[in-house]
Amino acid sequence: MIENTLAEELLESGRSEFVEQASSQVELSRRTFVQLLGTGLLITVTQGVSVGQRSRSRSRGSITVAARVHLNHDGTISVMTGKVEEGQGPRAQISQAAAEELRVAVDNIRLVMADTALVPDDGITAGSRTTPYTIPAVRQGAATARELLTSLAAKQWKVDPGTLDVHLGTITNKATKRTISYADLAKSKDVAETFKQNIPSDVAVTPVSEWKVLGRSVPRPNSRDIVTGAHKYPSDIARPNMLYGKILRPPSYGATLESVDLSAAKAMKDVVVVHEDQFVGFAAPSSFRAAQALEAVAKTASWKAAPHPSSKEIFAYLKERAQTGGRSRPSTRGSIDKALADASKVLSETYTVAYIQHTPMEPRAATAEWTAGKLTVWTGIDWPQRAQRDLAQAFRIPSDSVRAIVPDMGAGFGGKHSGEAAEEAARLAKAAGCPVAVHWTRAEEFTWAYFRPAAVIECKGGLDDKGSLIAWDFTNINAGGAAIDTPYNIANTSILSASSDSPLRQGPYRCLAATANNFARESFMDELAAAAGADPLAFRLAHLENPRIQTVLEAVAKHFDWPARRRKVTADIGVGLACGTEKNSVVAACVEVGIDRKRRELKVHHVCEAFECGPIQNPANLTSQVQGCIIMGLGGALREEMRFEDGKILNASFAGYLVPRFKDVPRIDVHLINKTDIPSAGGGETPIIAIAPAIGNAIFAATGIRIRSMPMQKALFRQL
Amino acid sequence: MDATMTLTVNGKERTVVTDPERPLLDVLREDLNLTGAKYGCGEGRCGACTVLMDGKQVLSCVTPVAKADKKKITTIEGLADGDSLHPVQQAFLDEGAIQCGYCTPGMILTAVALLEKYPQPTDEQIVAWMDGNICRCNGYTKILRAVRRAAAQITEVKIP
Numbered sequence: 001m002i003e004n005t006l007a008e009e010l011l012e013s014g015r016s017e018f019v020e021q022a023s024s025q026v027e028l029s030r031r032t033f034v035q036l037l038g039t040g041l042l043i044t045v046t047q048g049v050s051v052g053q054r055s056r057s058r059s060r061g062s063i064t065v066a067a068r069v070h071l072n073h074d075g076t077i078s079v080m081t082g083k084v085e086e087g088q089g090p091r092a093q094i095s096q097a098a099a100e101e102l103r104v105a106v107d108n109i110r111l112v113m114a115d116t117a118l119v120p121d122d123g124i125t126a127g128s129r130t131t132p133y134t135i136p137a138v139r140q141g142a143a144t145a146r147e148l149l150t151s152l153a154a155k156q157w158k159v160d161p162g163t164l165d166v167h168l169g170t171i172t173n174k175a176t177k178r179t180i181s182y183a184d185l186a187k188s189k190d191v192a193e194t195f196k197q198n199i200p201s202d203v204a205v206t207p208v209s210e211w212k213v214l215g216r217s218v219p220r221p222n223s224r225d226i227v228t229g230a231h232k233y234p235s236d237i238a239r240p241n242m243l244y245g246k247i248l249r250p251p252s253y254g255a256t257l258e259s260v261d262l263s264a265a266k267a268m269k270d271v272v273v274v275h276e277d278q279f280v281g282f283a284a285p286s287s288f289r290a291a292q293a294l295e296a297v298a299k300t301a302s303w304k305a306a307p308h309p310s311s312k313e314i315f316a317y318l319k320e321r322a323q324t325g326g327r328s329r330p331s332t333r334g335s336i337d338k339a340l341a342d343a344s345k346v347l348s349e350t351y352t353v354a355y356i357q358h359t360p361m362e363p364r365a366a367t368a369e370w371t372a373g374k375l376t377v378w379t380g381i382d383w384p385q386r387a388q389r390d391l392a393q394a395f396r397i398p399s400d401s402v403r404a405i406v407p408d409m410g411a412g413f414g415g416k417h418s419g420e421a422a423e424e425a426a427r428l429a430k431a432a433g434c435p436v437a438v439h440w441t442r443a444e445e446f447t448w449a450y451f452r453p454a455a456v457i458e459c460k461g462g463l464d465d466k467g468s469l470i471a472w473d474f475t476n477i478n479a480g481g482a483a484i485d486t487p488y489n490i491a492n493t494s495i496l497s498a499s500s501d502s503p504l505r506q507g508p509y510r511c512l513a514a515t516a517n518n519f520a521r522e523s524f525m526d527e528l529a530a531a532a533g534a535d536p537l538a539f540r541l542a543h544l545e546n547p548r549i550q551t552v553l554e555a556v557a558k559h560f561d562w563p564a565r566r567r568k569v570t571a572d573i574g575v576g577l578a579c580g581t582e583k584n585s586v587v588a589a590c591v592e593v594g595i596d597r598k599r600r601e602l603k604v605h606h607v608c609e610a611f612e613c614g615p616i617q618n619p620a621n622l623t624s625q626v627q628g629c630i631i632m633g634l635g636g637a638l639r640e641e642m643r644f645e646d647g648k649i650l651n652a653s654f655a656g657y658l659v660p661r662f663k664d665v666p667r668i669d670v671h672l673i674n675k676t677d678i679p680s681a682g683g684g685e686t687p688i689i690a691i692a693p694a695i696g697n698a699i700f701a702a703t704g705i706r707i708r709s710m711p712m713q714k715a716l717f718r719q720l
Numbered sequence: 721m722d723a724t725m726t727l728t729v730n731g732k733e734r735t736v737v738t739d740p741e742r743p744l745l746d747v748l749r750e751d752l753n754l755t756g757a758k759y760g761c762g763e764g765r766c767g768a769c770t771v772l773m774d775g776k777q778v779l780s781c782v783t784p785v786a787k788a789d790k791k792k793i794t795t796i797e798g799l800a801d802g803d804s805l806h807p808v809q810q811a812f813l814d815e816g817a818i819q820c821g822y823c824t825p826g827m828i829l830t831a832v833a834l835l836e837k838y839p840q841p842t843d844e845q846i847v848a849w850m851d852g853n854i855c856r857c858n859g860y861t862k863i864l865r866a867v868r869r870a871a872a873q874i875t876e877v878k879i880p
Contacts (some may be wrong), residue, residue, distance in 0.1 A: 087820025087857045219816050226821035227809040229756020229796035233822060236755035244750065286750050288742045359767060361760050361856045410758070410822030411856050442761040555778040618814050624859060628819060631858035654765040654854065662847045665860045 012279060016330060063120045065148065066195035068141030069098070071186035075169065076110050077102060079142065083134050084121035084382055085220075085408040086360075086416070088684040090130045091620035092218045096618065097135045099205055103166040103181070111221065114384045114406035123400060124383040124646045126414060126508060128304030128583040130684025131617065135680070139205040148194045149545050153180050208615045208676045216621030218650040222408065234380040234409050235365035239435035241273065242367065244287035245428040246294040247438070248280035252647030253503070256589070264296035272432040273297075274407035281424060284434045287439065308647035309503050315352045321501040322456070322477040328499070330475070331485075334492030339471035343462025345531050346471070351520035352709045353479060354641035355504050359659060360690045362410020365444035368425035369435040376400045379422040380409035387419040394423050395430070413632070415449055416509035446652035451642060452509035453502060457520035462492075467532030469543055476517055478502060483514035483582040483689065486521060488543040504642070510629070511685040514582040515636065519710055522578035522693030527706060536577060536697060537562055543699025548612060550615040552577045552588040552673060556610040559671055560590035569701045572597070573605075576697025578690040584681035585613035588629075589690035591666075593698040600717045604634055604666045604695060610702045611687050612673035614680040619672065626670045626687040633691030725789040730753065730798025740786035744778070745769045747785045748795060756796035756825045760854065767853030770826035771795050777833035779852075796825035799832070808832050811870035812863075819857030827853050831867045835874055846871075 035676070060193045070078040074429070079098040085091040091111055099106040110590040112118050124133045146166055157178065165172045169182045185191055208215070225231035250257070257278050265273045265282055271293045272283040280297065284290040304433050309317045325369045336442050340346055364380035375395065387404035395402075404422070429436040461470030464720040472486055472493040481497035509515075529539035544550050557563075557577065565575045572595050579588035589609040595602055607630050616622055639710040643650040651657045692710055699716055700706050709715050723740045726733060729752060736751055743762075748754045748771070757780055760768030764779040771780045772794040773787075799806045805813070808831050818824055827850070834841060834849040841849070848866050855863060 087818075087822075089819075199877040215815070219813070220821075223813055223818055223821075224805075226818050226824050227796075227805065227812050227828060229754075229825050231821065232755065233758070235759065236749075238750075238753065238755075285741065286738075286746060288739060288746055359856055361766070361820065361854065362758070409820065413856075439759065442763075514792060518860075532870075548811065624816065624819055624862060627861045628858040631860055632856075635858075653763065654761050655763070659854060660832055660858055660860070661854060662851045662860055662864070665847075665864070668861055 004500045029065050062198060063141075064196055064198055065141060065145050066192070067120045068138065068199065069102070069145040069195065071191060072110070074343060076108050077104060077182065078110045078112050079113045079138065080119040080258040081134060081138060082114060082119045082384060084125040084131050084384070084406045086125065086380075086382070086410070086412040087294065088625060089220065090125065090134070090136050090620060091222065091408065092220050092621060094135060094138050095221055096213045096216070096218050098136045098142040100144050100211060101139045102169070104169040106213050107221070108169060113405070113408070115407070116388045119384075119402045124386065124417065125383055126417065128585070128685050131251060131613075131680050131682040132584065135617070136205070140201065140203045141199045143203050143205050144196065144199045146390075146720035148188055149182055149191070151192050151393070152185055152188070152194060154465075156180070158559070179713040214617045216618070218618055219620070223501060229523045230545055231242070232407055233362055233365075234367070234378055234407050234440050235362055237367040237378040237437065238408065239367060239369050241596050242435040242437055243283035243285060243428070243432055245281055245283045245425060245436045245438040246287070246290040247424050248294060248298060248301065249444065251303055252305055253308050256306075258302045258304050260297060260301035260302070262297055264300070265293035268293050268296075272428070274428055274431040276427075281428050283428045283436045284346055306647065308644075310645040311354070311641070311643045312645075313452055314355075314503070317503065318454060318455050318478045318500040322498045323500065324475065324496065324644065328496065330494040330496035332494045336473050336492045336494040340460060340462045340473070343471055344465040345463040346460065347524070347527055348460045349524060349527065351457040351459065351517040351523065353457070353516040353519060354710060355451040355454040355506070356388070356449050356509070356636050356640045357446060357642060357657070358413040358415030358450065358509060360411035360413060360415055361444065363440040363442055364416070364421040364449065365437070365439045366419070366421040366425040367437040368422065368429040370426075370429055370575050371479035373397065373451070374403070375426055376403045376405070377422045377426060378405045378407060379419055379425075379548050380412070380416055381406055381422065382412055386417075386518055387422050390419055391422060391426055395426065413510045414512070417508055418450070420448070426676065443652045447649045448655065450507040452506040453506040453513065453516075454480040454504075455516040457516060457635075459520055459524040461524060461528045463528060463532050467534055469528060469620065474521065476513060476520070479516040480513035482517065483580060483586045483587055484517045487546045487549055487581055488525070489545040489646050490539070490543065494710060504644070510632065511582060511688050514580070514686070514689045515633070516710075518578065518580040518689040519692045519696070522580065522690070523696045523706070523708065526576070526693075526700060535566070540579065546586070547585040549579050549581055549588065549677070551608040552586050552612055553577075555671055555673065556588040556590050559610070559669060560608040562590060565590075565592065571702055574698035574700070574702025576694045576699070576701055578693035578697060579673075580686070581691045582686045582689060585611065585683060585686040587611045587686050587690045587693045591694040591701065593695055595699070595702055595720070597720060600720075602638060602699070602713045602716055604638075604664070606667045607691065608669040609673070609690065610671040610673060611683065612675050613683040613686070614678045615676045616672055616674045617680055622672055622683045623670055625684040626672070627668055629685070629687035630663060630668055630691055631660050633688040634664060634666075634695075635648055635690035636710060637695045641711050667689040675682070723786065725785060727788050727791060727793055729788065729793045730795060736785065738785065741786060743781050744784050744785045744788050744793075745780035746784040748780060748793075748857065754795050754797055758822055758825065760823070760826075766823075767826045767830055768823050768852070770853070772829055772831045772833060774834065775833075777830055790819070794829070796829060806832065807874050808835070808866075808870040811866040811873065815862050815866040815869055816865035817859060818857045819855075823853060823855045827863055831870060834867070835871055839871070839874065841871055843868075845865040
């Protein structure tokens with residue numbers, strides 16, 4: 001079930017390559033899911049239900065005004081959305097969107113997020129979709145509400161609505177200066193009646209040139225509760241008489257439980273033990289006690305292990321299992337074979353990307369409570385309605401018997417699309433007869449959540465005798481098709497995303513496969529530039545036809561002072577650049593790296609990045625997202641990788657899995673370009689994709705060594 | 721075997737009867753309903769669980785509660801003076817140094833301890849001191865700005 005939801009997301013990405021990968025993934029994953037989670041909780045979702053879920057999630061725009069906007073008697077306005085706040089800023093930005101169209105101050109908005117009892121289904125919080133889809137939906141709902149309220153006032157005053165003006169929640173008759181506030185109107189029954197109508201899809205919203213609330217740096221509305229510790233995250237939710245749960249996990253992927261002796265835990269005071277097939281769980285008055293029960297029982301468990309490849313052989317493993325034939329056909333342009341044969345120079349290289357993990361600061365957590373056959377869960381997941389559906393299916397109860405609430409949570413980056421902890425907590429709570437909280441440990445999150453896919457990327461490029469790129473053959477095995485198309489103007493291309501048989505459970509991550517595809521493409525473009533004897537910037541500009549990418553590339557080169565910095569390159573200091581596009585936004589980055597041969601350290605000194613995602617809705621938040629993407633990108637570029645052997649993760653800890661820390665933070669210059677003649681796109685993902693290739697290109701500039709694997713630090717010092 | 725311990729938490733004396741080996745973090749969160757300190761790794765490598773013990777920063781996830789017996793504990797909930805935020809809290813707000821915010825209580829308390837030790841820290845001192853705290857949103861740039869801002873404003877660090 002959970003794997004199905006991950007696969008469904010890949011389907012929703014709308015890329016044919018993904019659809020094919022996803023369908024094979026479902027088959028793999030159903031099998032792996034049972035083995036991995038070891039709970040026996042898998043419920044096969046039929047194709048029909050799956051499609052139904054997808055179409056339901058896409059049925060945006062057909063809700064009533066009342067489902068989106070509610071006038072409170074205290075003058076505030078509740079706005080409802082199914083979106084989840086996990087640190088990327090939708091709480092501020094959706095509040096701004098509603099305030100803009102309702103013509104009220106932003107602190108008049110009470111944004112109700114991610115509670116299935118209260119909010120419409122706005123789809124999953126993922127894929128940079130909040131800005132292009134949810135914000136417009138909220139704006140239309142709010143604009144409709146404003147128009148309906150204005151019409152009500154006009155009716156009361158028997159005037160034409162066009163003669164009325166709305167400012168800060170007060171409607172004014174421009175001629176008579178008579179006023180009425182939304183709060184006063186809310187007292188009449190007419191509002192409830194008129195809000196029953198559906199939000200039309202063609203309602204006009206405020207043009208960018210007239211924005212008063214959007215376009216401003218509005219801080220996250222509940223910031224104060226964050227700095228005082230008052231905000232309750234999913235792992236902070238406590239209920240009366242609540243117990244804390246722990247789950248017995250297999251010692252390795254694919255291991256199945258053969259026997260277990262529960263007597264030691266059963267003898268412990270106040271400990272509830274649940275054993276259903278492969279699921280063994282414990283609930284106790286403290287998590288310490290539950291862990292003691294788990295430890296006592298884990299010693300007695302006998303497991304049947306399953307074979308599993310190691311991270312050392314993973315790329316050969318994925319390549320052997322690549323599904324490049326059958327329905328996986330490359331998308332082509334011109335004649336790749338002829339162009340490669342005609343080319344005066346042909347380069348052929350393979351790039352690899354390791355599995356990495358999101359490691360959000362808050363691991364998976366849930367509190368579950370059953371009351372008269374109805375289930376309420378508080379949990380950290382990117383889609384409350386998905387949790388609701390999954391739990392209803394798992395416990396064979398109607399969806400409306402499940403309420404899923406997602407308090408603003410401790411990050412996700414694409415890693416919390418599945419709701420394992422909620423199901424575990426609900427199972428324990430059902431058996432215990434009282435609320436139960438399940439908080440995954442960091443080691444559990446590292447092992448039993450999912451990973452960004454590893455990739456093998458095969459590139460071939462052909463140059464003509466003038467140094468122009470005439471052939472481009474690009475195959476990504478396993479990671480997916482995000483940003484796989486080249487933005488460069490090349491007459492003959494063949495581009496393929498091929499699925500494989502991932503031994504690790506894999507799923508979305510900030511910008512999906514765009515990081516892998518951009519790493520390979522932008523590094524290989526540098527190789528081709530070198531082969532053509534061209535400057536990397538000039539070579540790119542000569543082949544670019546996307547004016548938005550040209551703009552950010554030229555901007556970043558200017559701010560970084562590319563020509564001068566490139567002339568100053570030494571054996572220890574290198575500069576590199578890269579650009580790209582994904583999710584309707586464009587990015588370019590220049591970096592400077594330092595190579596300390598004695599200490600065997602690679603240090604990124606300076607990152608200069610230009611980014612454009614249409615009209616900027618919240619500059620401060622967008623800056624945070626770009627800065628965060630840049631530093632998160634350093635982690636995957638330099639050091640992060642999952643190491644595994646015999647079905648065990650060898651570095652399931654911050655001791656062995658090295659994420660960026662303060663000491664890694666380079667000088668960062670962010671240049672946001674506010675392009676107001678197109679719709680706004682999301683900005684929380686694409687800024688990550690240019691970092692790794694820019695670093696790889698800088699390493700090459702200094703050392704002449706081309707690193708074709710992420711992460712790069714160890715790979716570099718193996719050769720230096 | 722349970723033991724009786726007395727902790728002064730955010731100025732209030734609290735008596736707990738529990739296994740002395742339990743992490744201080746668990747006792748704060750599960751017994752005293754103070755959930756501001758967070759679990760991030762359980763092995764003292766991320767700083768999310770940071771609290772102050774007799775004014776010094778400790779990683780409460782690897783501190784047995786027995787070690788806090790008869791000690792003064794300050795959690796993020798006890799840092800503000802009524803409605804008036806501590807300057808470090810205010811600096812985080814002013815700089816917008818919050819993304820998901822899960823690491824924020826640990827970051828703030830670590831910065832409070834830093835400024836007590838080095839009231840006018842250099843950038844190197846800030847980075848070295850804060851390096852044990854992880855922000856997975858990677859909002860380090862604004863967090864550094866917030867710590868510098870607090871340092872510029874604070875003349876005397878007050879730990880309640």
